Amino acid sequence: MLRERYINILILAGLVLIPAYAYFAEEPFTITLATRAVIFALAGVGLNLALGQGGLVSFGHAAYFGMGGYAMGILASHAQNYEPIMEVPFLIEGTNSMPVIWLVAIVMSALLALVIGALSLRTSGVYFIMVTLAFGQMFYYFTISWPAYGGEDGLSIYVRNQFPGLNTLDPIQFFGICFVILLAVLFLVDRINKSPFGLALNGAHQQEERALTVGINVYRVRLVAFVISGAITGLAGALFADLNRFVSPTMFSWQISGEIMIFIILGGVARLFGPVAGAALYIVLEHFLGGLSEYWFIYLGAILLFVVLFAKGGIIGGLSKKETGRAG
């Protein structure tokens, strides 16, 4: 039996070694694929905090992914055009500094998650799913009808944003930035999961009534988790937009919400490295099956069915022979 910890180390090693090999083999496309996997993993880690630990089946996390993407797109496009975002009542200019863009993406996504969470967490079950989905779609249609930032065509950024001391246009360096962020977020989420707050979130998922009777404010705990989850997914959105140097309303679409959920289900719900494994597998499947047929989602659907029916703990659960993660 393979222990989960060793599987996690193998996953991380794979994520480092593949782009390292591609760097020496001069295959920048492979590095870009690995970067996509890391960014998707980051989005999945964000959703997994709400879904896996908290049992909050949000079908609208594309709202935060898109918010992060548009935070990057708007700030970078204004820096590109030398036009301020606003002048009255105070001057706000664009920027192409990655740290500033990440901070704005995190804050904006967190604020959006606070509003959506405060409303949607008053519901549960299928209503919660539908409310979160509706918010995501609302932003999708809003950005389609927002001509200032490209409307349906989206917004192109011609130069990748800058990080002090690094050449972000070098694929391996941009991969390094994304990978370090993923590691930092994994560490943060692991700390959260083991803290009294994380245990309360997990407990409320398993036994809501019981959690209430030990004094846990279930609504507040879930809301805070939802906000942190949204902020992480927003950061992933900003990185994704920077990777592509393009943002479009598609980032807000329900398909993105579904894909982030697929990473988690494939890898293992409520497992720290579940979304990382799921996102990596998704990218591999997209690359190889997508080369075979444009209808590769049929194969993905079959694999997803297999995982759900026969490997309920996802890839990591199946390999470690341990069906359940921390919660659920």
Place this chain on the structure above:
Amino acid sequence: MSFLTLEGVTASYGASQALFGIDLSVGEGEVVALMGRNGMGKSTTIKVICRLLKHSAGKVRFAGQDMSSLPAHKAARLGLGLVPEGRRCFTNLSVYENLYASARPGEWDFDKVHALFPRLGERSDQLAGSLSGGEQQMLAIGRALMTNPRLLILDEATEGLAPVVRQEIWASIATLKKTTGLSIIVVDKTISELRHVADKVVILERGETVWRGTIDGLSTDIKDQYLGV
């Protein structure tokens, strides 16, 4: 002076009324046995006390505070510690994590809980879901104690347990009574065991309080009429 008071409390599940007038008082340091046959309103009364169910009429006061508008988590923070029917541990958390998630500042800490239930200390890293029924019950009591309650409520704490484990649970309740000033409500049917711990008995019948007194005052007629024993 009463620590917890229920006066004429009524409550319903939707259109179905379950409580028709509950009167109950628990003094500081007092152990009260809440008795009655199945479906007579004992667990519903506990839910009302813990604010898991809103009462529709009557008064619920705890530690001098009107509980009518309090949500469940605030009632718990006020000092209500519930050991629910069916234990309901957080099964995917370890014993340590179950206790840690519930901990609030006060007299009760890991050492005191482990002293009362040494097995919880021995199984600290074990998942709660893999414990035996008796150990889960000990964990449920330990978890309630970690909230540092002023009133501990044990809802059918020994139901479904092996006789030897039941003895351990009853012994721990007796220890709690003897060594702490904790007020306790015990919902149970075992008169022989309640005799050692209960200061007072309250019997519910069809959602109403029908008898109050000491356990020695339970006559054969009352037992036949209300407890079916």
